[in-house]
Amino acid sequence: MAEHDHAGRPAHDDAGGPAPSRERPAAGEQRPTTQEEQLEQVAKRRNGAAAGSEPAEEAAQAGRAPRGSLADRRGGASRTAAPANLGVLGMARWAWRQLTTMRAALILLLILALAAIPGSLLPQRIQDPGRVTTYIQDNGQLGQVLDRLQLFDVYSSFWFSAVYILLMISLVGCVVPRSAQHWKAMRAKPPKAPRRLGRMPGYEEFALPEGQAPQALLLQAQKRLKRAGYRTALAEDHVAAERGYLRETGNLVFHISLLALVITMAAGSLFGYSGQRVLVEGDTFTNSLVSYDSFEPGSYYDSDRMPDFRLRLDSFDATFDTQAQGSQFGQPRSFLAKVTETSNGASTQHELRVNEPIRINGTRVYLTGNGYAPVVTTRNAKGQVTFSGPVVFLPEDGNYTSRGVIKVPDAGKEQLGFGAVLLPTAGLNQDDELISTFAGLERPYLVMTAYKGNLGLDSGQAQSVYELDTSEMEPIAGADGQPLRLEMSPGKTAQLPDGLGSITLDRIDKYVSLDVRHDPTQGFMLVFSVLLVAGLGLSLFVPRRRMWVRVKDGRVEVAALARGEDPRVQAAAADLAVDLRD
Numbered sequence: 001m002a003e004h005d006h007a008g009r010p011a012h013d014d015a016g017g018p019a020p021s022r023e024r025p026a027a028g029e030q031r032p033t034t035q036e037e038q039l040e041q042v043a044k045r046r047n048g049a050a051a052g053s054e055p056a057e058e059a060a061q062a063g064r065a066p067r068g069s070l071a072d073r074r075g076g077a078s079r080t081a082a083p084a085n086l087g088v089l090g091m092a093r094w095a096w097r098q099l100t101t102m103r104a105a106l107i108l109l110l111i112l113a114l115a116a117i118p119g120s121l122l123p124q125r126i127q128d129p130g131r132v133t134t135y136i137q138d139n140g141q142l143g144q145v146l147d148r149l150q151l152f153d154v155y156s157s158f159w160f161s162a163v164y165i166l167l168m169i170s171l172v173g174c175v176v177p178r179s180a181q182h183w184k185a186m187r188a189k190p191p192k193a194p195r196r197l198g199r200m201p202g203y204e205e206f207a208l209p210e211g212q213a214p215q216a217l218l219l220q221a222q223k224r225l226k227r228a229g230y231r232t233a234l235a236e237d238h239v240a241a242e243r244g245y246l247r248e249t250g251n252l253v254f255h256i257s258l259l260a261l262v263i264t265m266a267a268g269s270l271f272g273y274s275g276q277r278v279l280v281e282g283d284t285f286t287n288s289l290v291s292y293d294s295f296e297p298g299s300y301y302d303s304d305r306m307p308d309f310r311l312r313l314d315s316f317d318a319t320f321d322t323q324a325q326g327s328q329f330g331q332p333r334s335f336l337a338k339v340t341e342t343s344n345g346a347s348t349q350h351e352l353r354v355n356e357p358i359r360i361n362g363t364r365v366y367l368t369g370n371g372y373a374p375v376v377t378t379r380n381a382k383g384q385v386t387f388s389g390p391v392v393f394l395p396e397d398g399n400y401t402s403r404g405v406i407k408v409p410d411a412g413k414e415q416l417g418f419g420a421v422l423l424p425t426a427g428l429n430q431d432d433e434l435i436s437t438f439a440g441l442e443r444p445y446l447v448m449t450a451y452k453g454n455l456g457l458d459s460g461q462a463q464s465v466y467e468l469d470t471s472e473m474e475p476i477a478g479a480d481g482q483p484l485r486l487e488m489s490p491g492k493t494a495q496l497p498d499g500l501g502s503i504t505l506d507r508i509d510k511y512v513s514l515d516v517r518h519d520p521t522q523g524f525m526l527v528f529s530v531l532l533v534a535g536l537g538l539s540l541f542v543p544r545r546r547m548w549v550r551v552k553d554g555r556v557e558v559a560a561l562a563r564g565e566d567p568r569v570q571a572a573a574a575d576l577a578v579d580l581r582d
Helices: 035-046 056-062 070-078 087-099 102-115 117-121 129-148 158-187 214-227 245-271 522-541 569-581
Strands: 202-207 231-234 238-243 273-280 284-286 294-297 310-320 332-343 346-352 358-360 363-379 385-390 402-408 415-423 426-428 434-436 445-453 473-475 485-488 493-496 501-518 545-552 555-562
Touching (some): 102 117, 102 158, 158 245, 202 569, 214 231, 214 238, 214 569, 245 522, 273 310, 310 363, 310 501, 332 358, 363 402, 385 402, 415 434, 445 501, 485 501, 545 569, 555 569
Antiparallel strands (some): 202 555, 231 238, 238 545, 273 501, 284 310, 310 332, 332 346, 358 363, 363 385, 363 501, 402 415, 426 434, 445 473, 445 485, 493 501
16 A cells, blocks of 8 residues: 555655555565565566656656665665775765765854854954953963964964865855756756656646647646746646746855855955054044054055044943843943044044944944053152053953053162052942942042062063063062052052152043954955845745646646645645636
């Protein structure tokens, strides 16, 4: 008995043939002893049987052996497993075939997405070098291991590059042959009608209307199918029609656009640049190499062609929640930087927000961070100013508890250094320790530890502006002989012992971290992104369907076969049958 699906219809394979039935040996027939003999006997019993195999003409149109045949069964495993004794060249060919399958491309795309996760969870050096430095210091050996694995430079790491290069090769090897096959398929005629249209998932049958010639009905069906967007071919006793090639076209457009996006991103990194700069309120940034805190040009970028402009940070406002309860209290609600751009002799006011960059002469400027910069003045014993200016502190938590160092190399006989912690809103915890209870500047307090000695600035080795090297320094002792601890609020001055002068906290300014990027491929990225979305939509929502209308022995058969998911395949056959019957 033929197998049936859950709706009571005969079960079909994807080409319209019936599902192979499980047969038992006939009475008196010797049971085969090996799997090879079993397959041979099954193939012999099914040869020519109506319920046993896919019609040969359908298989020939598809360019493969009939389903259920021994050749078809043997071919299944050979597509995935590497045959033995291939040799080096044969193994290379097998590896190439596996790499250029759509399955491999999808796996590589998934791996690429997973590889990008550390770039979202960990601070990236290209965006905020200061946060990376602080993270490595706070996490010790773990931070150093992560740095060696290039997890702070994910998108420029060798392993991330290897994945997307493999993805690009896979897409090229997969898309090019499929495009050629698709082009040939679009120009080919629709396949002829199978012998048994009744096996199709959409099927209708009715008597040929009286007085109507078979050829006239076929011409009517052909005209109706053409109006519905089908490509048609008229045979002696039937009309074959097919539509939905836009589905495969969209699939190819999607993958070609994805490949083009990868290539465009690579070209942008070669011919563009990115740089970071910390800008304190009132300061001006000039777009030149020497003005950047860090600068990463593309391999083929000419720094002499940098756009000429200047940016001044007029003010920065951060708004924090003061109404919510629990963990939402003190959370940031908005960041707004007001800047003045000067280019080509004209000045323009801009408002810079998170994820809302400003564009200047093809260059985008992003707001990526912010914090506080105490303005400090130090004087020697004679009252002469030895240092004055803002010092950038790095926030460490949601309440903007910030750390920084102050280096005074020209203090006099001995150089001075201060390790400091800024508390924007000072308070006490349960252990009577000073902490910050709010991110805004409500009760700012600066706590410092002072050192004297050699800062090591003349050693020839680069130093971080956020670190204080105390290997050749000693803490300054207070009147009680203990290390001196200074606690100051804005406007206060503290005297240093041993005639080392004084230090004044003048005020606390704000700063922003800017990420400046120039990418000449942005227009191409937009075009390919639109094509990618359009191709994805076509591949998901355009059904591919084949239909046949045959007139034989005074009966009209209308059949429809879906090439994929198509819930309307039965309705399509029924609607066409109604039109032809009427």
